Structure formats: C-alpha cells, structure tokens
Amino acid sequence: xxxxxxxxxxxxxxxxxxxxxxHLIARLGLSCLESKRTVTYMPRPGDGAPRAVTLVPGDxxxxxxxxxxxxxxxxxxxxxxxxxxxxxxxxxKVPQEVIDSIRKNKVCLKGGLAxxxxxxxxxxxxxxxxxxxxxxSLVNCFNLPGLPTRHENVDIVVIRENTEGEYSGLEHxxxxxxxxxxxxxxxFCSERIAKYAFEYAYxxxxxxxxxxxxANIMKLADGLFxxxxxxxxxxxxxxxxxxxxVDNCCMQLVSKPEQFDVMVTPNLYGNLVANxxxxxxxxxxxxxxxxxxxxxxxxxxxxxxxxxGNEKLVQQKKANPVALLLSSAMMLRHLQFPSFADRLExxxxxxxxxxxxxxxxxxxGSTTQExxxxxxxxxx
Amino acid sequence: xxxxxxxxxxxxxxxxxxxxxLIESPNSIGFISSPVRTISTSASSTQPIRATLFPGDxxxxxxxxxxxxxFNAAEVPIEWEEHFVGDKVDPRTESFLxxxxxxxxxxxxxxxxxPMATPIGKGHRSLNLTLRKELGLYANVRxxxxxxxxxxxxxDVNLVTIRENTEGEYSGLEHxxxxxxxxxxxxxxxQAxxxxxxxxxxxxxxxxxxxxxxxxxANIMRKTDGLFLKCCREVAExxxxxxxxEVIIDNCCMMLVKNPTLFDVLVMPNxxxxxxxxxxxxxxxxxxxxxxxNIGEGGIALxxxxxxxxxxxxxxNLANPTALLLSSVAMLRHxxxxxxxxxxxxxxxxxxxxxxxxxxxxxxxSSTTDFTKAVCNNL
Numbered sequence: 111x112x113x114x115x116x117x118x119x120x121x122x123x124x125x126x127x128x129x130x131x132x133h134l135i136a137r138l139g140l141s142c143l144e145s146k147r148t149v150t151y152m153p154r155p156g157d158g159a160p161r162a163v164t165l166v167p168g169d170x171x172x173x174x175x176x177x178x179x180x181x182x183x184x185x186x187x188x189x190x191x192x193x194x195x196x197x198x199x200x201x202x203k204v205p206q207e208v209i210d211s212i213r214k215n216k217v218c219l220k221g222g223l224a225x226x227x228x229x230x231x232x233x234x235x236x237x238x239x240x241x242x243x244x245x246x247s248l249v250n251c252f253n254l255p256g257l258p259t260r261h262e263n264v265d266i267v268v269i270r271e272n273t274e275g276e277y278s279g280l281e282h283x284x285x286x287x288x289x290x291x292x293x294x295x296x297x298f299c300s301e302r303i304a305k306y307a308f309e310y311a312y313x314x315x316x317x318x319x320x321x322x323x324x325a326n327i328m329k330l331a332d333g334l335f336x337x338x339x340x341x342x343x344x345x346x347x348x349x350x351x352x353x354x355x356v357d358n359c360c361m362q363l364v365s366k367p368e369q370f371d372v373m374v375t376p377n378l379y380g381n382l383v384a385n386x387x388x389x390x391x392x393x394x395x396x397x398x399x400x401x402x403x404x405x406x407x408x409x410x411x412x413x414x415x416x417x418x419g420n421e422k423l424v425q426q427k428k429a430n431p432v433a434l435l436l437s438s439a440m441m442l443r444h445l446q447f448p449s450f451a452d453r454l455e456x457x458x459x460x461x462x463x464x465x466x467x468x469x470x471x472x473x474x475g476s477t478t479q480e481x482x483x484x485x486x487x488x489x490x
Numbered sequence: 491x492x493x494x495x496x497x498x499x500x501x502x503x504x505x506x507x508x509x510x511x512l513i514e515s516p517n518s519i520g521f522i523s524s525p526v527r528t529i530s531t532s533a534s535s536t537q538p539i540r541a542t543l544f545p546g547d548x549x550x551x552x553x554x555x556x557x558x559x560x561f562n563a564a565e566v567p568i569e570w571e572e573h574f575v576g577d578k579v580d581p582r583t584e585s586f587l588x589x590x591x592x593x594x595x596x597x598x599x600x601x602x603x604x605p606m607a608t609p610i611g612k613g614h615r616s617l618n619l620t621l622r623k624e625l626g627l628y629a630n631v632r633x634x635x636x637x638x639x640x641x642x643x644x645x646d647v648n649l650v651t652i653r654e655n656t657e658g659e660y661s662g663l664e665h666x667x668x669x670x671x672x673x674x675x676x677x678x679x680x681q682a683x684x685x686x687x688x689x690x691x692x693x694x695x696x697x698x699x700x701x702x703x704x705x706x707x708a709n710i711m712r713k714t715d716g717l718f719l720k721c722c723r724e725v726a727e728x729x730x731x732x733x734x735x736e737v738i739i740d741n742c743c744m745m746l747v748k749n750p751t752l753f754d755v756l757v758m759p760n761x762x763x764x765x766x767x768x769x770x771x772x773x774x775x776x777x778x779x780x781x782x783x784n785i786g787e788g789g790i791a792l793x794x795x796x797x798x799x800x801x802x803x804x805x806x807n808l809a810n811p812t813a814l815l816l817s818s819v820a821m822l823r824h825x826x827x828x829x830x831x832x833x834x835x836x837x838x839x840x841x842x843x844x845x846x847x848x849x850x851x852x853x854x855x856s857s858t859t860d861f862t863k864a865v866c867n868n869l
Contacts, residue, residue, distance in 0.1 A: 277710050277711075281711065287679055287680035293675075295674070296670055328660075330672045333672075334672050357767075360743075361769060361771060361772030364769060364773055378707070378761075382743050385743045386744065388744060389748045
C-alpha cells in the first residue's frame with residue numbers, strides 16, 4: 111500500500127508548499143521505505159527485559175554528552191537503564207564499586223577521563239583497560255553523508271591492541287638524566303588481537319586486514335607481532351592480508367585512505383593511526399568506538415584526542431554528542447538490540463545530513479541540546 | 491665558454507694527480523671515482539666552499555647531476571667532492587662507506603646525499619646508521635611547505651619538523667625475555683633532548699619562525715617523555731620571543747590532518763618524529779618533493795633526499811630531482827648563502843608552478859634534463 115500512496119502523497123505535497131516540502135517528502139519517503147524492512151532477528155523469550163549498563167560521565171564534556179545519550183535512550187524507550195558512577199581523572203585509582211558494577215553488568219558507557227600530563231597519576235583509562243582486560247580497542251572511521259571532508263570513500267576500522275606494547279608503564283631512571291621505558295610485546299597478546307581483528311573482518315564482511323608495524327627498526331618486538339598476524343591470516347584464506355610500515359601508513363592515509371579496510375596495530379601506532387583516520391574522516395566528534403575484552407565491554411568516543419574537550423566547550427554547552435550516540439548504537443547492537451541501534455543510527459545520520467543542527471567542530475553553531483532534540487525528533 | 495676551456499685544462503692536469511687516497515675502486519657497480527673537479531667562479535671573489543656529494547644509487551647520479559647544473563647556472567661558490575659507496579666493507583667503518591668519505595664530510599662540514607640502497611646481508615652496518623653514528627647527526631630537519639602549482643588536498647602547509655635522531659625508540663636494544671615475550675628499550679637522555687631542543691629554538695630564531703611545539707605522550711610515558719618536555723621547557727625559557735607549546739601526539743596527528751596551519755616548528759623524539767615527518771611529507775605530495783637535512787655535532791650539515799633509489803627508472807632520465815634540489819637549498823641556507831638559496835628556491839617553485847615542465851611523478855611528461863634546464867632558465 112505504501113508503494114501506491116507514495117507518488118500520490120508526493121503530488122499532493124508538491125502542489126502545496128515550497129522547499130520545506132522536499133524535506134518532508136524525503137523524510138516520508140525514507141520512513142516509508144524503512145518500515146518495509148523485514149524483521150529477521152528472532153529474540154529469545156525474555157530478551158526484552160531491561161539491561162543494566164554502567165554509566166561513567168567522566169570529566170569535561172563527558173557529563174554533557176552522556177546526558178545526551180540518556181535523553182535519547184529515554185525517548186526511544188530502549189530496554190537499558192543506567193547506573194551512574196562518578197569517576198574523575200584526578201583520582202588515584204578507579205573506585206572498586208565502579209569496577210564491581212562493570213563486572214556485574216558486563217557493559218559500560220563512558221565519557222572521557224582527563225589524564226594529567228607529565229607525572230603524578232597514571233591514566234585511569236589505561237587502568238580500567240588493564241583491570242578488565244579489555245584487549246581490543248576499535249575505532250570506526252567513515253565519511254558521514256552530508257559532511258564534506260578533504261577525503262572521500264573513507265571506511266576504516268582500526269583495531270588496536272590495548273594492554274601492552276609501549277603503554278606498559280614500566281619506566282625507570284637509570285642514572286640522573288637517563289630514563290628508560292620498556293616496550294613489551296608478547297605472543298599471547300599479539301595472537302589474540304590478530305584473532306579478534308580477523309574475526310571482526312569475517313563477521314562484518316570486510317575484505318582486507320592490514321597490519322601496521324615498524325619491524326624494519328624494532329625487529330624482534332614488531333617482528334613477533336607480525337609473525338602472530340601472519341599465522342592467524344593463514345586461517346582466514348578469504349580475507350586479504352598485507353603489512354605496512356607505520357610511517358608509510360600515515361603518508362598513505364593522508365593521500366589515499368580508500369585503500370585501507372581493517373587495520374590491526376600494536377598499542378602506540380594504533381593510537382596515532384586511529385586519530386589520523388578520525389581526523390581525515392570528519393574529526394573526533396563523530397567517530398564511534400569501544401573497548402572489548404573476553405567478558406566486558408566499554409563504549410566511549412572513538413578517537414581519544416580531545417575527548418575531554420576544553421573549558422569553553424563545557425561552558426557554552428556546545429560539545430558534539432554524535433560520537434557517543436553512535437557508540438551507544440554500537441553498544442545496543444552488542445547487547446543484541448539491533449533495531450534500536452538501527453533507529454538511533456538512522457536518526458543521527460539524518461540530522462548530520464540535514465546540516466541544520468551541527469556543533470562547532472562540524473562547522474555549525476548549535477548547542478548539544480539542540481542536536482539531541484533534533485535526533486529525538488528524527489527518531490521513528 | 492671560457493669556463494669550459496678552463497675546466498678542461500684543470501681536469502687534464504689533475505688527472506695526473508689522481509690521489510690514491512681516494513676510494514678503492516668500486517668497479518663492479520660501474521661507477522668510476524672521479525677526480526676532484528673545480529667549478530670556475532670567475533664572477534665571484536669568495537673562496538669556494540667545499541662540500542661532499544654522495545650521488546648514491548639508482549636515480550642518484552642523475553639527480554646529483556641536476557643539482558650540479560643548477561648550481562653552476564646560479565654560480566654558487568661550492569666545490570663538490572664526490573664520493574661513492576664501495577662494494578667492499580671497509581673495516582674501519584664496518585660498512586660500505588669508506589673512511590675517506592666520512593673524513594671528507596668531517597672536514598668540509600657540509601654534504602649532500604642522494605638516495606642509497608642498503609645492500610642486504612650481514613656483517614656490516616646500514617649506511618644511514620653508519621653516517622648517523624660516525625658523524626653524530628643528532629637532528630633531522632624537514633621543512634614541509636605546499637608547492638604552489640602542485641595541488642594536493644592540503645594547500646596551505648608551512649611547517650618544519652625537527653626530529654631527534656639518535657636515541658629514543660630506535661636504540662635497537664631488544665631482547666627476548668622468555669619464549670614469546672620480547673622487550674624493547676626506549677631511552678631518553680637529558681643531553682640528547684637538550685641538544686635537539688636547542689637546535690629547534692635556534693632554527694626557529696634564525697629562520698623567523700614564531701612558534702615551537704613539542705610533541706609527546708607524557709600522559710602515558712611519564713618519565714621518558716616527561717624528561718624530554720622538561721628539557722624543552724628549559725630551552726624555551728632562554729628564547730622568550732618564541733611561543734612554546736606542548737601537544738600530545740594523538741591530538742597533533744588529528745590537528746595536522748584537519749588543519750596543518752596550526753603548526754609552525756615541531757620538535758619531537760625519534761619515533762614520533764619519524765611518523766609525523768612522513769605524515770607531513772604526505773600532506774604536501776610525498777617523499778619525492780620533500781627536502782631534508784641532518785645536523786651533526788660541531789655544525790655538520792648533511793642534506794639528503796629521503797626518497798628511495800628507484801632502481802626501475804634509473805638511467806632513463808625520468809627521475810624528479812626536486813627533493814634533492816630543495817635539500818641543496820636547505821644546505822645553502824645552513825651555509826648562510828641566503829641570496830643564492832632564495833634564487834634557486836624561487837626558480838624551482840616557478841618551474842613547478844608554471845606546469846610546463848613536470849616530471850612523470852607529478853603528472854607531466856618532461857625528462858630530468860628538461861626540468862633542470864627549465865629551472866636554470868628561471869634563475
């Protein structure tokens with residue numbers, strides 16, 4: 111019936127108003143088409159019971175954007191409820207109750223935690239990841255329709271080893287004026303991150319996995335990482351595998367990013383590559399991501415640069431909630447609520463493509479609340 | 491024409507005096523060690539400055555010729571001493587670079603190096619490593635600016651990356667602790683960090699740059715990058731007219747790809763420097779257009795072209811000499827021959843901007859010699 115009424119509706123609306131009708135038509139058209147989506151996900155009885163999710167607002171713009179997510183979840187009547195816990199970057203360690211809550215709920219949504227530079231407290235983000243053994247960090251960088259950037263056709267997933275490598279935190283002063291830092295690479299961790307990367311590519315129909323390394327200089331350390339990747343690659347003959355040195359990789363990302371698909375990297379290079387890829391595809395304000403381990407998952411803004419924002423953004427309430435909204439969509443899929451996730455993503459993408467409600471980092475001037483309201487209005 | 495006759499007379503005389511102190515003949519590659527050539531400088535009265543030239547392998551000799559032609563046409567008072575990489579390992583340097591070559595650079599204090607292909611095998615050090623260790627090259631300077639006329643996605647890049655070249659993550663100290671566990675040491679010393687920070691601020695001052703940014707990851711690697719930052723801060727206090735800021739590296743990567751105009755001079759430790767300088771090279775069009783200069787102890791400057799030796803187009807007159815030409819301009823600036831440097835620099839930019847003579851990698855059809863002639867004409 112929708113197929114027949116659509117052209118009639120279009121005609122009716124065309125004859126009435128001017129350009130605002132195009133928007134209306136587009137939205138009607140889209141929603142008509144989407145309601146024809148066949149439902150293939152068959153839940154088990156009782157899957158619809160509300161799930162508890164730990165919520166850590168964090169510092170800076172964190173409370174602003176997590177508030178945005180809470181509002182949208184309410185509006186969608188999604189079967190999740192949040193347990194809030196306050197954690198701030200200047201605490202010495204993450205409170206035990208927060209960790210217990212995450213262990214119980216298995217899923218957490220987190221704003222950014224500021225890390226003081228140059229001494230004092232060790233990063234709480236890193237602490238959380240090590241405690242809960244969240245060994246894979248995933249950032250999905252893609253071009254959003256309607257958001258012009260210098261590069262097109264970007265769709266990169268960066269999977270980064272999250273527990274060892276350069277971030278082992280093992281440093282000491284040998285003699286005054288000489289400091290050593292240990293970079294540790296183990297076969298166990300390299301193997302499991304490689305397995306996760308290939309499994310992700312397999313389950314999401316991705317065609318190519320690229321390993322990023324610097325084995326021409328760090329022959330043993332990155333050599334071990336590469337060996338593990340190569341071993342796992344032989345078990346997935348349908349997925350192409352290649353290797354690229356990290357400095358060449360950054361150069362290629364800036365000139366030809368369409369050649370990359372899934373990238374698997376050790377800890378430090380992953381940080382750089384993920385932030386570069388996020389930068390070329392639209393900025394850290396829009397890239398979703400998460401950290402996942404065998405038992406738990408924490409979802410947060412994808413690229414870590416600037417995810418605490420700065421003072422001005424907090425005061426003017428102009429932080430970009432898109433990244434955390436898309437991450438919460440990833441979380442909904444992880445919790446096996448795919449249709450809620452789809453609705454949320456469609457609404458967010460529509461708001462971005464309409465260009466009316468955009469925060470400052472995307473070239474607009476709206477506040478966080480305006481974007482949230484627009485997303486809620488676009489939910490169907 | 492008079493200069494050509496003079497050159498021939500001098501050459502015939504020096505042929506009899508080929509110093510045996512020059513290289514043990516590297517015959518198999520086909521390069522003949524050439525006698526010292528003098529460029530007649532009938533116009534200028536300054537004493538010619540001697541500089542070592544390593545043409546290198548592959549396309550190296552062609553682009554080195556380019557540089558010599560352009561310098562001739564611009565009447566730059568430089569006298570080249572050419573040295574080639576041998577095919578026998580010199581026991582004094584444990585590599586294919588001979589002791590004489592290194593002595594020549596130490597004596598002349600300036601050099602220009604083309605691309606060198608390190609032969610695969612054991613029992614010798616890599617050529618770049620030899621140069622770095624023997625000459626104490628502690629800072630790698632790469633000026634990255636958009637070339638007008640060659641459009642990339644980024645048109646307003648104008649920054650300089652200065653990278654510490656001796657320690658950091660590339661110390662090469664790795665070992666296997668137990669089976670399946672490998673450790674690699676990253677070393678940061680106060681001395682090396684101070685040295686490179688001093689050079690960075692000195693460079694900023696002499697080249698009229700306003701801002702120096704130190705790139706680090708001190709929120710995670712607190713002691714090592716913390717020491718690097720402390721040294722940079724100390725040096726910054728001595729140069730109050732230059733703005734100093736510190737940027738975390740992931741933030742820096744993101745800002746570079748979104749808005750490269752935010753940066754002016756970047757100073758960083760070894761690994762980050764490697765990645766960021768290649769990223770910046772990618773922003774302006776690749777390694778074929780990027781100049782680079784290595785600064786060593788005692789004011790030694792070795793400018794080099796960082797691209798590969800491209801053996802597949804060697805000898806076909808297709809190579810792009812821009813990187814080596816721009817590196818030679820950097821070398822001239824180091825020698826404070828600013829007017830000549832500006833002259834050649836402008837000629838190169840004009841040739842590329844005109845678009846008529848472009849080599850194949852820039853999308854044109856000219857040969858190396860055509861491009862060189864165009865640059866000489868534009869002087």
